[in-house]
Amino acid sequence: MNELRRDPVSGRWSIVIQDPMQTERLLVNLRERARVTEKYDANCPFCQGNEAQTPPEIYAVRTGTPPNSPGWTVRVVPDKFPVLRVEGALNNRAHGMYDLLDGIGAHEIVIETPEHSTWIPEMDETHLVQVLRTYQYRIADLKKDQRFRYVLVYKSHGEATGPAAHHSYSYVIATPVTPPRVKQELLNCAQHYQMKERCLLCDIVHQEESEGTRVVVDGKDFLAFLPFASGSPFETWILPKQHETFFEDNAHLEELAWILRRVLAALCDVLHEPNYVMLIHSGPNTSYGQRRGYWRTLAQDYHWHMEIVPRVRGFTSFEIVSGMYVNFVPPEHGARVLREKLSATPGGGL
Amino acid sequence: MNELRRDPVSGRWSIVIQDPMQTERLLVNLRERARVTEKYDANCPFCQGNEAQTPPEIYAVRTGTPPNSPGWTVRVVPDKFPVLRVEGALNNRAHGMYDLLDGIGAHEIVIETPEHSTWIPEMDETHLVQVLRTYQYRIADLKKDQRFRYVLVYKSHGEATGPAAHHSYSYVIATPVTPPRVKQELLNCAQHYQMKERCLLCDIVHQEESEGTRVVVDGKDFLAFLPFASGSPFETWILPKQHETFFEDNAHLEELAWILRRVLAALCDVLHEPNYVMLIHSGPNTSYGQRRGYWRTLAQDYHWHMEIVPRVRGFTSFEIVSGMYVNFVPPEHGARVLREKLSATPGGGL
Numbered sequence: 001m002n003e004l005r006r007d008p009v010s011g012r013w014s015i016v017i018q019d020p021m022q023t024e025r026l027l028v029n030l031r032e033r034a035r036v037t038e039k040y041d042a043n044c045p046f047c048q049g050n051e052a053q054t055p056p057e058i059y060a061v062r063t064g065t066p067p068n069s070p071g072w073t074v075r076v077v078p079d080k081f082p083v084l085r086v087e088g089a090l091n092n093r094a095h096g097m098y099d100l101l102d103g104i105g106a107h108e109i110v111i112e113t114p115e116h117s118t119w120i121p122e123m124d125e126t127h128l129v130q131v132l133r134t135y136q137y138r139i140a141d142l143k144k145d146q147r148f149r150y151v152l153v154y155k156s157h158g159e160a161t162g163p164a165a166h167h168s169y170s171y172v173i174a175t176p177v178t179p180p181r182v183k184q185e186l187l188n189c190a191q192h193y194q195m196k197e198r199c200l201l202c203d204i205v206h207q208e209e210s211e212g213t214r215v216v217v218d219g220k221d222f223l224a225f226l227p228f229a230s231g232s233p234f235e236t237w238i239l240p241k242q243h244e245t246f247f248e249d250n251a252h253l254e255e256l257a258w259i260l261r262r263v264l265a266a267l268c269d270v271l272h273e274p275n276y277v278m279l280i281h282s283g284p285n286t287s288y289g290q291r292r293g294y295w296r297t298l299a300q301d302y303h304w305h306m307e308i309v310p311r312v313r314g315f316t317s318f319e320i321v322s323g324m325y326v327n328f329v330p331p332e333h334g335a336r337v338l339r340e341k342l343s344a345t346p347g348g349g350l
Numbered sequence: 351m352n353e354l355r356r357d358p359v360s361g362r363w364s365i366v367i368q369d370p371m372q373t374e375r376l377l378v379n380l381r382e383r384a385r386v387t388e389k390y391d392a393n394c395p396f397c398q399g400n401e402a403q404t405p406p407e408i409y410a411v412r413t414g415t416p417p418n419s420p421g422w423t424v425r426v427v428p429d430k431f432p433v434l435r436v437e438g439a440l441n442n443r444a445h446g447m448y449d450l451l452d453g454i455g456a457h458e459i460v461i462e463t464p465e466h467s468t469w470i471p472e473m474d475e476t477h478l479v480q481v482l483r484t485y486q487y488r489i490a491d492l493k494k495d496q497r498f499r500y501v502l503v504y505k506s507h508g509e510a511t512g513p514a515a516h517h518s519y520s521y522v523i524a525t526p527v528t529p530p531r532v533k534q535e536l537l538n539c540a541q542h543y544q545m546k547e548r549c550l551l552c553d554i555v556h557q558e559e560s561e562g563t564r565v566v567v568d569g570k571d572f573l574a575f576l577p578f579a580s581g582s583p584f585e586t587w588i589l590p591k592q593h594e595t596f597f598e599d600n601a602h603l604e605e606l607a608w609i610l611r612r613v614l615a616a617l618c619d620v621l622h623e624p625n626y627v628m629l630i631h632s633g634p635n636t637s638y639g640q641r642r643g644y645w646r647t648l649a650q651d652y653h654w655h656m657e658i659v660p661r662v663r664g665f666t667s668f669e670i671v672s673g674m675y676v677n678f679v680p681p682e683h684g685a686r687v688l689r690e691k692l693s694a695t696p697g698g699g700l
Contacts, residue, residue, distance in 0.1 A: 002433065002453030004527060012530055015433050015453055083352065083365050083668075083676055096557045098578045103352030103365055156667035173668065177354060180362055181673035207446045228448045279671045314664060317506035318433075318523065321629045323531035326433055 007229035008192070008200055009185050014229040017328040023337075026233060026312060026329065030272040036166040039115040043163040048072070048114030055080060058108060059137065061130050073127060074134045075111040076172070082107035090147055090176050106142055106174035110134055110153075111167070119157070119168045121265035128257035131170075135280065136248040138172045143248075143285045148174040150182060150284050153247075158275035159311075170278075178284055185281065186298050193301035199243050201303030209241075213332045216266070216339060217259050221252040224263050226331035226338075232309050233329035234271060234338070236263055239305035247282035247304040260306070266341040267310060274310040281305055357579035358542070358550055359535050364579040367678040373687075376583060376662060376679065380622040386516040389465045393513040398422070398464030405430060408458060409487065411480050423477060424484045425461040426522070432457035440497055440526050456492055456524040460484055460503075461517070469507070469518045471615035478607035481520075485630065486598040488522045493598075493635045498524040500532060500634050503597075508625035509661075520628075528634055535631065536648050543651035549593050551653035559591075563682045566616070566689060567609050571602040574613050576681035576688075582659050583679035584621060584688070586613055589655035597632035597654040610656070616691040617660060624660040631655055 003016045045053035051068045054077040065071030078086075084105025092101040112131045113123065120128065139151045155170035178186070192200035208215055208225045216236060217224040224238045238259055244250060267276070283299040319325055353366045395403035401418045404427040415421030428436075434455025442451040462481045463473065470478065489501045505520035528536070542550035558565055558575045566586060567574040574588045588609055594600060617626070633649040669675055 001438070002435070004451050004453055006449040006527075008448065013527055017433070083367070085352070088351070095578070096561070097553050098358065098557075099356040101354050103354055152672060154667060154671045159667065171668070173672075175672070175674070177356075177363055177674075179672035179674050181671065184673075203447050207448075211446070228445070277667050277671060317504060317509065317627050318521070321504045321531065321627060322502060322523075322525070322529035323534075324525070324527075324529050 005229035007227060007231075008204070009188060009227075010181070011184055011188055012229065012231060012323060012325060014231050014325040014327050016229070016330050017326065018330060019328065020333065022328040023233070023333055027270065027337075030274070030312075035273070036117045038117055041116045041163065041166070044116055044167050046075075046109075046111045046164045046167040046169055047116050051075075054109075059134065059141075061134065070114070072114060074113070074130050076134060076138060077109050077111065079107040079109055079171075084173070084175065092176075101176055104147055104176050106145075106148070106172070108138060108172040110138070110170045110172060112170060113168055117166050121261055121268055123261065125254065125257045125261060128261055129253045132253045132257060132260075135170075135172065136250070136253075139246075139248045139282060142172070142174040143287055145174065146285075146287060147176055148285055150175050150178045151282070152179060152182070152279070153282075154277060154279035156275070156277050158273070182281060182284070186284065186302055189301045189303065190298050199301060199303050201239060201305060202243050205239065205241050214335045216263060216335050217342070219255055219259055221255050222259050224259050226335045228331065230327050230329075230331045230334070231325035232327060233312055234267060234310045234334045235327075235331075236267065236308045236338075237305050238263065238308070239303065243303055245283040245299055245302050245304060247280050247306075250304075256306075262342060263308065263338070265345075266338045267308065269345075270337055270341055271310055271312065274312055276308055276310045278306065278308045281307065355579035357577060357581075358554070359538060359577075360531070361534055361538055362579065362581060362673060362675060364581050364675040364677050366579070366680050367676065368680060369678065370683065372678040373583070373683055377620065377687075380624070380662075383623055385623070386467045388467055391466045391513065391516070394466055394517050396425075396459075396461045396514045396517040396519055397466050401425075404459075409484065409491075411484065420464070422464060424463070424480050426484060426488060427459050427461065429457040429459055429521075434523070434525065442526075451526055454497055454526050456495075456498070456501075456522070458488060458522040460488070460520045460522060462520060463518055467516050471611055471618060473611065475604065475607045475611060478611055479603045482603045482607060482610075485520075485522065486600070486603075489596075489598045489632060492522070492524040493637050495524065496635075496637060497526055498635055500525050500528045501632070502529060502532070502629070503632075504627060504629035506625070506627050508623070532631060532634070536634065536652055539651045539653065540648050549651060549653050551589060551655060552593050555589065555591050564685045566613060566685050567692070569605055569609055571605050572609050574609050576685045578681060580677050580679075580681045580684070581675035582677060583662050584617055584660045584684045585677075585681075586617065586658045586688075587655050588613065588658070589653065593653055595633040595649055595652050595654060597630050597656075600654075606656075612692060613658065613688070615695075616688045617658065619695075620687055620691055621660055621662065624662055626658055626660045628656065628658045631657065 005014050040047050048070045057077050059076040060072040061074040062072045084103050086106050090101045135153045142151045151174045153172050189200045214226045282304045283302045286299050355364050398420045407427050409426040410422040411424040412422045434453050436456050440451045485503045492501045501524045503522050539550045565575045632654045633652045636649050
């Protein structure tokens with residue numbers, strides 16, 4: 001019998017199809033993709049040596065070389081075509097009964113590597129720590145701007161087009177309103193805390209550890225697991241076991257990098273390098289103006305986490321109109337497949 | 351300057367791009383599609399004469415012929431591969447801290463016409479009224495089942511594959527939990543009523559009528575307009591001007607059919623028959639068990655409406671991770687384009 005499962009963090013419902021044959025069919029039907037292997041592409045604006053092809057850098061991890069020249073390992077530049085612009089005032093206002101404000105925000109690109117086709121499973125952990133630390137630095141820096149309510153970090157693997165399509169990069173986007181998906185999570189976490197005086201995601205860590213069936217990696221400071229009401233096959237979350245509101249405060253990036261690399265390598269091996277979305281949900285910006293108190297209260301019940309969502313198919317119309325998801329790989333099954341893959345490759349490489 | 355606009359019904363935010371060139375580019379780049387014109391396809395299970403290719407019918411509009419034979423104008427059959435099954439008990443339960451229930455529901459197909467490739471702009475209004483009345487009948491009938499919290503009606507034009515891909519049909523799906531998208535609307539409407547003692551969607555009708563810039567058709571009983579914070583180019587809503595909670599109670603289907611046909615014809619003409627999703631958001635099922643009182647209260651603040659969402663592109667990763675939308679056709683511009691199209695074709699045909 002299929003099951004309807006509710007995710008307490010997002011509030012979404014997933015219809016989990018209990019049919020092991022569908023998982024087998026998915027894994028068999030996925031085709032091996034030809035990977036680009038060039039380490040340099042003259043047309044790619046993100047390759048080392050092509051720094052003049054991007055707007056001037058905001059930040060870079062460098063060993064003594066001048067800005068906008070070679071000699072970096074991670075580099076942050078503004079997006080050339082931002083949907084939200086950094087200059088101007090919010091002009092937060094009403095239009096009759098409606099609400100609007102000007103399209104103010106920040107839209108940055110984190111170039112994760114100077115090499116054209118190197119992707120996360122191929123990066124060594126020291127390098128991956130630099131990438132994660134760059135996210136932390138940009139989040140903390142953008143949160144100094146009181147116009148921004150939230151800073152979202154995400155990457156979309158495999159969907160980009162154009163000359164930089166095969167270069168590994170991610171986005172840091174600061175928004176002047178809390179993104180609705182995050183806001184719902186903040187409210188659900190606050191409501192859980194109000195009722196139980198415990199953090200919702202701390203409770204999830206305990207239940208997942210004691211059940212074990214959906215766990216992929218049970219580390220010292222982090223847990224990687226497939227959520228009970230996964231919306232998509234092999235959706236994986238990584239979160240700190242100890243309560244922590246802000247990703248940018250985390251001091252255990254070495255272990256996070258190790259787990260992230262292993263999990264992505266296993267996912268990409270099992271699903272033949274799928275398109276995937278990776279995102280970091282950190283706490284909101286509590287630095288600004290008069291509402292500090294309200295937001296501080298809401299923020300402290302939150303527990304940051306990372307989500308990796310392979311996109312093995314598009315959304316169906318049913319999913320779009322209902323906000324319910326249909327997942328034909330039960331997370332218990334997906335987690336077992338990933339655990340088996342990881343135990344067969346103890347170094348975690350591909 | 352781009353604007354961030356909030357939709358008070360769904361709570362979503364849209365980034366509305368103020369760049370008229372982008373609309374022009376969209377309209378110019380859309381290509382004319384070759385339309386299938388056959389009125390019968392031997393392999394299509396939904397064509398008249400092929401009734402034996404579907405499961406036995408649940409309902410049909412017939413003139414005296416026996417069930418599952420030719421001689422019908424609208425026909426309802428169960429889906430052959432339902433994600434939710436009608437047989438069984440809900441077994442609503444907890445799994446540790448999580449919530450789940452069995453995958454119970456109903457999954458029906460409304461075959462809108464006996465002819466293979468006839469689509470809504472080609473149907474006469476008498477026929478379209480029969481389709482709308484069939485939706486009403488199926489919603490009311492499924493709501494007698496106290497296991498179902500909600501009945502969703504929607505159609506997805508242009509995305510189906512297989513032998514019935516070119517046959518016009520819609521879905522009626524009964525779910526044992528309220529779909530999250532609808533629940534959020536119910537809560538937002540209830541909150542608005544609590545604060546203002548007025549219906550949120552009645553307020554929207556008044557503001558749209560008095561502004562006029564986003565209105566497409568201002569009828570006697572219905573208003574068709576592009577919402578202030580449209581998530582997609584040319585997204586159009588149709589709603590009754592007088593407060594009404596349940597679509598299935600509506601007694602003005604002739605005007606609704608007339609407006610729906612005109613709006614779809616204009617949209618399909620302007621966007622060259624785009625893929626689109628059409629949905630009806632009616633009030634929830636208030637018939638069941640002990641919670642009647644709570645749901646009755648929540649339901650009466652709701653105001654049913656129809657949404658037509660052309661899908662001119664897929665969702666971007668930013669939209670998926672944030673729940674914010676990027677719409678590069680301001681609704682004021684889209685509405686003007688549709689009004690001009692409609693005034694040029696007074697009969698409303700293509």
